[in-house]
Amino acid sequence: GAGVSQSPSNKVTEKGKDVELRCDPISGHTALYWYRQSLGQGLEFLIYFQGNSAPDKSGLPSDRFSAERTGGSVSTLTIQRTQQEDSAVYLCASSLDPDDSATNEKLFFGSGTQLSVL
Amino acid sequence: DQQVKQNSPSLSVQEGRISILNCDYTNSMFDYFLWYKKYPAEGPTFLISISSIKDKNEDGRFTVFLNKSAKHLSLHIVPSQPGDSAVYFCAARAAGTASKLTFGTGTRLQVTL
Numbered sequence: 520g521a522g523v524s525q526s527p528s529n530k531v532t533e534k535g536k537d538v539e540l541r542c543d544p545i546s547g548h549t550a551l552y553w554y555r556q557s558l559g560q561g562l563e564f565l566i567y568f569q570g571n572s573a574p575d576k577s578g579l580p581s582d583r584f585s586a587e588r589t590g591g592s593v594s595t596l597t598i599q600r601t602q603q604e605d606s607a608v609y610l611c612a613s614s615l616d617p618d619d620s621a622t623n624e625k626l627f628f629g630s631g632t633q634l635s636v637l
Numbered sequence: 638d639q640q641v642k643q644n645s646p647s648l649s650v651q652e653g654r655i656s657i658l659n660c661d662y663t664n665s666m667f668d669y670f671l672w673y674k675k676y677p678a679e680g681p682t683f684l685i686s687i688s689s690i691k692d693k694n695e696d697g698r699f700t701v702f703l704n705k706s707a708k709h710l711s712l713h714i715v716p717s718q719p720g721d722s723a724v725y726f727c728a729a730r731a732a733g734t735a736s737k738l739t740f741g742t743g744t745r746l747q748v749t750l
């Protein structure tokens with residue numbers, strides 16, 4: 520597709536269940552990012568991938584959160600034993616080269632996954 | 638600890654007038670600043686950016702001003718149009734951390750007819 524694709528667009532789950540969120544970046548984009556936006560908050564950085572490796576995972580809030588990226592393309596964010604405070608919009612973004620300031624601004628976001636934990 | 642702050646959650650401006658959105662930051666290591674625009678049910682899209690070596694950057698109707706001593710930046714939209722109605726996020730990047738943007742909480746701009 521032409522843009523960053525995220526699925527599902529909405530996810531309602533019960534507290535304690537595991538969820539998987541998927542991100543398909545723009546073809547050819549080597550960098551992939553996960554952010555989340557809780558109600559009334561700004562976008563919060565979670566993790567950054569360069570290719571299949573994650574040189575910066577400092578934003579993951581707890582060990583219940585993990586992410587992987589395969590084939591330098593699709594990424595999955597997994598939240599285990601979900602809690603109500605995990606409810607947020609989870610946004611994925613991709614870019615060509617984050618070390619080049621001329622392209623860093625060209626961060627393309629998906630529409631997000633609205634996660635609701637009941 | 639909110640390192641990037643947008644203290645006005647909302648702003649209403651008449652069509653044709655100037656919209657001024659403000660952003661303050663606390664981290665002196667930030668060297669690059671960006672504004673993103675977000676429509677409902679869509680992801681944010683890049684609007685304009687400014688490096689810390691500059692104090693102004695202009696792109697069409699959009700101008701960003703940076704006051705490093707005050708740790709303050711602002712986005713001016715002139716003239717404002719109804720299609721500008723959206724949530725605007727200020728973001729900042731610290732030197733050496735190209736991968737991580739720190740975002741503000743956003744300002745919802747409503748441009749009225």
